[in-house]
Amino acid sequence: MRIARNCLYLNVLLFSLLPVASLRAGTDKNIVISERKERYEFTKGDAKNPVWVKQYFSTTYRCNEFRGTIPYSTFYDDYSRVDDVKAYVSGNRVKGLRPQHGYYSIEGFFYSDARVCGFMLDLEKKGRESRVDLEKTVLDPRYFTSVYFNEDYFLHRKEITLVVPRWMQLEIREMNFNTAGISKSKVFDEKANADIYTYTILDQPAAKKELSAPGPSYLYPHLLVCSHFAETPAGRITYFGNVKDLYNWYHSLVKEIGNDPGPVKTAALQIAGEKNSEIDKVRAVYAWVQENIRYIAFEDGIAGFRPAPAQDVLQKKYGDCKGMANLLKEMLVSLGLDARLCWIGTRHIAYDYSMPTLSVDNHMICAVNLQGRQYYLDATETYIGLDEYAERIQGRQVLIENGGEYILSRVPERTYEQNRQQERRSLRIEGNDLTGTARHRLTGECTEYLLTQVHSIKKEKLEEAMLQYLTADNRLYGISGIQTNGLQDRGPELTIQYKVQHKEAVNSFGDEMYIDLDFRKEMDGAGIDTLTRVHDLWLHFKRQVLQETTLSIPAGYKVKSLPAPLLVDQPKYAFKAAYEVKGNEVVYRKEIIIKNTRLLKSEFGQWNEDIRRLKQTCQEQLTLTNK
């Protein structure tokens, strides 16, 4: 509905003539943090939450170049609250400041209990400072797990103080302190009966987000805090003194789930059907959950740690990782198998369970033991097969439930051989065209990646999308007669085969023909900009890309020159390419192997050089000449 606004036009004339450009917060050179003080103090809480962590933040921003307005925000959730916010611009208190509170939507989450509190802060002019004082309370020390030193702006000085009364036992672990130049002191305040830890850091660049970078726990100096226990007048409250405590807490939540075995067993029996062997039963149930349960991420208070009941997930056909893992476990248990829930931190997290805090894990999967061999099932990976593991969980420590006890184990590592992406072409020259057949074979995460794309495309558009993918959007690369295996049903591998007619692919000049046998040039854009890249780069997963093209040499022609071979074999990757004449055929074979996904900054130079060589090899042409 709309009212006739036209009558208002002249009244708003002045407004509408103003530039409509939006405001942008200053970058690190212009607006910096001259000082930030953070104080974390363990105090007595209330009956429900006997120990609180009171937090005080004082942040002073300085305008170095030109005035502007920056957003100031802080986050809270079901376990924390914002108590007070004050702002000062050029030394004057901002009167009537009322920060806006709202739901914070986290990318990829259907729902989250995260809330944001924020307002816009003016920096009055060059050389002036504005300050924000903020008080927050974390209502349970379990949820106070880490303190980071870096900020979103260049930071001149930061002081972090932790006030830990002697009745509170905790461990502070200093992470990534190596070259950060952090100074530290510890004094005992007799009056408060508390140890006071003070850390100071100077001149830190702004934290920078980059694609394919390791998680922040690898990158920035921070304190990892693990609250062990508190001695209160009502007695000792145990938090996470060791992994057992952490497990006990998790286990207590699991015991409250309220699974109903009835409907779950009925479904499991139906799915497992006539399968005789245990492994076939596991395969069937795993595939069913992957196929039929939609992943929807929820983060809602304690429900963020406790799985939803299996029967609910089964009925709703959606769930988060915990819900999916719990359903899998309950189904497998109902079939008489030894299945357990597992807590796990993906590779995004730098820690393992040697430091038992809630920061250690961020994911839940299911483990099933078959004749002494442990299989890990992660149903959030929709198309990965049994005993195949996504890069993000490979080698990660898992906390496996075991009644009142727990088991610590690791998800097996897999090599690039799990994830193959092979393409074999057999071509001949017809006029200026290359014609023949092609066959693709994909396994592991390569299948997961492709099928995720395929199934996000509407059915009627799928064929065209497949064509676009296979032809690299080149209309002259004509393909027909596509046959697929594993696109709709789950098999050990996905295969695609078709006929090829690559028009105008043969360039004839005089007696010679020039042919580019490398159609896809897979790593063409893989160079790293070393001028701007700050962090290490983690490739998505280990894999082997194999391209093999066999070309029949036409009658009356011979090979004039073959491009030189390429052999790069580094500890983390290998690039190989070679042409070989076999009878009346030329075989071009290129292999790209990513053995280790974690490229360090110190390796970027070599990587770029090797990528340059690979690109150059892929650009070279085969020359045929009249006999």
Add this chain to the structure above:
Amino acid sequence: MRTFIIVLVSLLLLVMGMVAQDRKTAPWDVKAEVKYKKRLAEVKEEIWSAEHAGFNNRTVPTEHAGESAVILSKRQELTTPDKDRELHQTTRLLVKINDKAALEEYSGFTFNQYELYATGGFNTLDPFSKTTAVTYVGARVYKPDGSMKEVYSDEAVVTDVDRWKRKQRKLAIPGLQVGDCIDYFIRTERFINHANAYTEEVFVLGDEHPILEYAIHVAAWEEVFALEYRAMNGAPDFKQKIGGRMMELDMLVRNVPAQPLNLWMNPFRQMPLIRLHLRIGGRREGLGRRREGTVYSNPNAVKIRDESVAQLVAMRNLTSRQNLPFLGEVWEHVKRFKREHRNATEEELAAHIYYVIRYMGLYRVKPGEEIVVDQRRNYAGLNEHNFLLYVNYMLVKNDIEADYVLVTPRYGPAQSEVFETDDYRLMLKTTGKKPVYMSAVGIFSSSDYVPGAYEGQRAPLVPGGPKATSMKGQVEVPVSTAADNRQVERLQFSFGEADMQQLRIARTTTVTGHFKKTQQQQLLLFEDYYEAERKALGIPQSFMEEFADSRRNKVLAEEYRHAFDRAREEQREYFLDEIKDQFERLPEVLEMFNIVKMGLRHTEPEMEYTTRFSMNGYVKKAGNNYILEAGRLIGPQMAIKPSQRERKADIYMPFARSFEYNMEFAIPPGYTVEGADKLARNIDNECGSFIVTTRTTDGKLVVQVRKVYKNAFAPAAKWPLLLQMVDAAEEFQQQKLLLKKA
């Protein structure tokens, strides 16, 4: 004004503070939720119990088995339950889910449970009052075995509560799987408060999915409301029934095929659709008023046009020095221009007025403003009506006659099918010997620019002078040609001495007409165009100088200097992006970039810039020789997908245009070039052309490529002609040259 804004913001914050950081549901929300649940129960009973046969059929005809989803039945209702200006809008769909993409599409609903729609005052969300719309959602999932599960909006999670705007919730549909049917409704209930207010409904008889049955039902209380609608592009008419004190419109359409939007389509002129207003009626008709109890079916477009004219005349007559900002300064500039240019023609004075107001509105810098001098500034704009009313006011005061041009843009309804006054946009046209069309399309809008969407439209004229009250005929807005809208690239290529595979490129790019604005927005710096315009308008002192001379603002001048420097540093990135846009990859090295002409005024119709850089990936080694991928040097060309090659819909392109690539290759010593003869092309038909010529001079190979889209519109029957040209350009990308070692 500034004080007012501060007061307003303070008040906003004050009210917001009342709900700040309370994790518990607010009392108003708790109270409303009780009422919401009660009403939801009534709504679902009403909807599920309604007998509509289409919702009983859950069988998909075999011919639709290959579709991602099939809409078995769709029903839209717009009803007024009583005389209290209350309005119920309901959409109900029964959809068969055939694949995971459709499952994803229908597996969750995000909706505003409460939404504030009353404007003005300090209204906050107040569910079930006359200021707040309330939405109910319900869904039933039918399994192939006939079992059914249902879910409703009161079970949805809350994802946002903004007391000034909305309460948003998200509903996940439980149990939905591929092969199921989902029957869902979305009901919104609200009030029409303002006497002149109306609902704006557009019923499109086409969807990405096929629809087996599509019903529309409108019922309005005849004592209070009026209905008006227009069926367009072949959409059928409603069946009308007036009786029982209700006006009712009904339509039932079967087997609407899937109609995904395609390349170069114009939905408003090609898709069957019905626009409908449900509005408060009056005793008598008048400007913007309709008579109660009346159904205006396919109303005469002339009536709407006359309303637009009357509105414009009213606004024109209201424009005065009381409501025009910075009028004194504008007058000062105009008077000085007249003094200094006594022989200036009417056209020159009109242009000067245009540029003065553009400068005052968008270029001039005042001390209290936020510092915005980087690329964001290039997207600043002016309200079309307000700016042109201002320009006309000054033209009239300077005895220059001009008419307003009420134009219907090409991507909206044609003049014969206008339905509401906002369907018209505005230009000015001087009436002198050389009429000039003036528009307002942003900070780089020149005084003679006609937006592409307005071209070729027949448009009513309304005198700009104060006395005339009616239109004075019509005009056909001129159409630009491909020669007016050019992108011309002069490219000089040489080969790296140390590395033959590195291609060095010296490039001069010139853009004109409709191509200009995008490049200006991407590449120009405020500091440069501010200075150019200031000097062109004869303003002696820049704001930087003014600020530097003022004790109060001295520091501001320094700050602007810093901001200018920062923006200039960023300009390099803009040029890198521009090169990537043209060549699909970043250069290895960007050696130089420069703006030659900014093209800020009609007197400088071209924008020109130069770049010099090196690229890899175009030269391939072949033994001792090299293959140069010459065809790819004209940049990526449009590829028409297989599904788009057959076409029944007419072709609406944004404007006629031409691209020229004048390429000059310096042949390296010791090499000869082969294959130049194979580059030549000559496709030329009535829709477009793609012509390539080559020649060799002074040891250089010169290749000229010209691609022309001759018209902005082509009937579907001409699609093969356009394809010829588009395909030729795409295929040209495969063309190569051989650099042969002598």
